[in-house]
Amino acid sequence: MRLEFTKMHGLGNDFVVIDCISQRARLDTHQIKQIADRHFGVGFDQLLLVEAPTRPDVDFRYRIFNADGSEVQQCGNGARCFARFVRDRKLSRKTKLIVETASGIIELNIAPNGWVRVNMGVPRLEPNDIPFIASARALTYPLDVSDHIIEISAVSMGNPHAVILVDNVNTAPVREWGRIIENHPRFPERVNVGFLEIIDRQRAKLRVFERGSGETLACGTGTCAAVVAGIQQGLLDERVRVQLRGGELDIRWQGEGHPVWMTGPTARVFDGVLRLYEWQ
Numbered sequence: 001m002r003l004e005f006t007k008m009h010g011l012g013n014d015f016v017v018i019d020c021i022s023q024r025a026r027l028d029t030h031q032i033k034q035i036a037d038r039h040f041g042v043g044f045d046q047l048l049l050v051e052a053p054t055r056p057d058v059d060f061r062y063r064i065f066n067a068d069g070s071e072v073q074q075c076g077n078g079a080r081c082f083a084r085f086v087r088d089r090k091l092s093r094k095t096k097l098i099v100e101t102a103s104g105i106i107e108l109n110i111a112p113n114g115w116v117r118v119n120m121g122v123p124r125l126e127p128n129d130i131p132f133i134a135s136a137r138a139l140t141y142p143l144d145v146s147d148h149i150i151e152i153s154a155v156s157m158g159n160p161h162a163v164i165l166v167d168n169v170n171t172a173p174v175r176e177w178g179r180i181i182e183n184h185p186r187f188p189e190r191v192n193v194g195f196l197e198i199i200d201r202q203r204a205k206l207r208v209f210e211r212g213s214g215e216t217l218a219c220g221t222g223t224c225a226a227v228v229a230g231i232q233q234g235l236l237d238e239r240v241r242v243q244l245r246g247g248e249l250d251i252r253w254q255g256e257g258h259p260v261w262m263t264g265p266t267a268r269v270f271d272g273v274l275r276l277y278e279w280q
């Protein structure tokens with residue numbers, strides 16, 4: 001199978017993007033993991049598939065796979081790259097795209113400078129919607145993590161997120177706790193784990209240990225979830241600039257029932273061709 005692809009990134013969260021409208025792509029989990037491999041493949045945090053819509057009121061279908069081959073509901077940095085990809089490949093001339101994902105509809109607005117503003121949808125905070133096992137909804141929940149009881153917030157941005165407040169993201173146990181919390185039995189579909197440091201009411205720092213991919217240089221949905229958790233706890237204002245290891249994102253949330261808006265850059269790194277039969 002011969003497949004053209006583009007390597008892209010959003011703040012260092014990197015992607016292989018494949019146009020499945022102009023070419024036929026059927027990838028199994030083994031092949032996805034091989035492409036994800038940074039030594040034997042191309043390497044990516046997520047694989048993004050651009051597909052024809054399954055309903056008349058949207059422009060495209062957007063599918064997302066983690067490096068471990070699992071298909072997931074949402075990817076914020078990927079959504080911005082998706083918009084840039086369809087514009088660069090001339091799959092659409094629209095500057096506002098309506099896109100279906102496994103967790104619902106998102107709206108992508110492309111600015112002339114390549115930045116993209118995304119309506120990431122309304123966050124869900126009920127434990128069952130995340131899904132997270134808890135007897136009732138709360139601002140924070142105690143969770144047992146390697147002999148500690150820590151406090152986490154739980155937010156769904158279409159995909160599940162746990163958010164932990166820390167004093168310093170540089171010294172936070174991102175990999176150690178990230179791995180444990182990702183697979184914690186109270187998160188039946190596993191979880192992305194964000195470590196949030198508040199600088200002031202408009203600025204924060206964040207590191208994210210992503211479900212199925214490990215720590216990434218940035219996570220768009222993780223950033224939205226962390227800002228939602230910070231606003232809910234009265235620590236952040238409605239508009240927040242978040243510093244991630246790979247750069248900065250602008251997040252706006254007007255509160256419960258409103259969608260989260262995320263604005264950030266996109267980058268195209270190179271185009272390539274995969275010949276999957278060579279790996280068998």
Ligand SMILES: N[C@@H](CCC[C@H](N)C(=O)O)C(=O)O
Pocket residue numbers: 013045046066072073074075076077078159160192210211212213216218219220221222
């Ligand atoms: N990098 C992403 C999130 C990708 C999916 C995540 N790892 C999951 O399993 O839910 C982003 O920018 O949002």
